[in-house]
Amino acid sequence: MPDYQAPLRDLRFVMDELFDYPAHYANLPGGDDASPDVVNAVLEEGARFARDVLLPLNRQGDEQGCQLKDGDVTAPEGFKEAYRLYVENGWPSLAADTEHGGQGLPHSLAMVLSEMICSSNLAWGMYPGLSQGAADALRHHGTDEQKATYLTKLVEGVWTGTMCLTEPHCGTDLGLIKTRAVPDADGGYDISGTKIFISAGEHDLAENIVHLVLAKLPDAPAGSKGISLFVVPKYLPDSEGNPGQRNGVSCGSLEHKMGIHGNATCVMNFDTAKGYLVGAPNKGLACMFTMMNAARIGVGIQGLGLAEAGFQNSLAYARDRLQMRALSGAKAADKPADPIIVHPDVRRMLLTQKAFAEGGRMLVLYVGQLVDVVEKSTDAAAREHAESLLGLLTPIVKAFLTEAGFEATNEGVQVFGGHGFIREWGMEQLVRDSRITLLYEGTTGIQALDLLGRKVLMDQGETLKMFTKEIHKFCQAEDGSPSMAEFVRPLAKLNKEWGELTMAVGMKAMSDREEVGAASVDYLKYSGYVTLAYLFARAASQAKAALDAGSSETAFYQAKINTARFYFERLLPRTRTHQQNIQAGGESLMAISADDFGLGFEI
Incomplete structure (x- = not known):
């Protein structure tokens, strides 16, 4: 059965060091309640609940499934008790408004808990998962009577x-x-x-x-x-x-x-x-979009959570599994073979999983701050800015992180080799569970059309410029650091190219709207890789600063830099393929008529 430990050190790096969440929370109305002690307690208790309560139910939930009898559905054994504990511990009300019985803590903190739940037991997490979206829809659009009748019960979790x-x-x-x-x-x-x-x-x-x-x-x-x-x-x-x-x-x-x-x-x-x-x-439809947008971010977190689960178990297996000798000579001379983690291709798979998990976490917590500002800030200009960026990034979170999660879980099966194909190890379940995330709440294709058609081209790229300007300012600030050149130079080039590609697609679309659909998925993936590159560059800069300041956690921070370097050298070049596909346009896609898709003979 797969194991799982919440990545608390990495969460604290992203929250405290990279994005300065303590200051972010302090600047929110009521943010004093999200003190470091409270945040730490949520992280620690959330990690315990995920590992001790939810994880042991994951495999049996997959094997037992749900049962329908006389119109009533019974969840797998243990699920109901776990939900009772979830409610008793106050988790459903974590980020809900105090006026409706909630604890009033920032939404980003609930998103961290959501990652842990998705890593340990995705199927169980879906029972309370949509309740927050339903509550948001009623909070924004319901009558006072509806709020009193339904919202308080949803917040309580009963x-x-x-x-x-x-x-x-x-x-x-x-x-x-x-x-x-x-x-x-x-x-x-x-x-x-x-x-x-x-x-x-x-x-x-x-x-x-x-x-x-x-x-x-x-x-x-x-x-x-x-x-x-x-x-x-x-x-x-x-x-x-x-x-x-x-x-x-x-x-x-x-x-x-x-x-x-x-x-x-x-x-x-x-x-x-x-x-x-x-x-x-x-x-x-406008009311439902309140719920749908929250759900889309939630599904992106599912992709992140499964990527993390796949990585942790792949890493543990690769450290223990003995097979062959390293090409450069034995690394474990006291053993009959070397652990497979010494082999370059296994490392490629592990680092791909690691990069997608850590990059996805940075993206989710970057977006989490935007959600907090939209929901709680009293600064109208700040809310408008955050809402625009959130609209731009939501389809990227949903589609790119689920695509990445599916790739990461597939790589996990590959690391395990034949054992990955066997149910008892649990890796194949991660693949099966992750596949749905690319489909529900809008497929990758639908998210891509939303990103390119509605979020970018509809306002002539103005919202995109807000984000690329932020990346540009970061690159300018780091331009004088020789140690950051390996990250800043390719990032700056891609950031400029992002705008150029957008303009080119927009010009083509003026004469043929099908060009938007032809470019959209590659455009979304291109956007996702550049967005993560920006975040990895920031992480590398933060890690270098910590090492320069004499941190004793040398291995942790050096691993951050090495992971960023792997991402830039091995994953970011995928943008070249997406760029070429975008520029190829829709002619080869649309040239064949619907009737000509046949095989040329009757079946």
């Missing part, structure tokens, strides 16, 4: 939440949904329709489940402009706010999936279920 978007005939194109909401005599709505792929749609962990459902009113405009959002509880609250009568919502079936077997992915049937409008009529 109720969980879902988002019900996808239907059998449509996924991303939500304008095609068929679920209908008909006004009733009591001021509510009768919701009827079927939703699929609903994570944690039915389970026995919490006493009630709050579904946020997209549906159309009888007089709704066609397409996405006619979507409304409704809150539809599993049990209708009684006069005291407790679960009362069963609502007309049920689980029709469980999906049989490649991975995340411990989480119930449900087909949900709404049969004139009682629902209540959230926000304005026909404005449901």
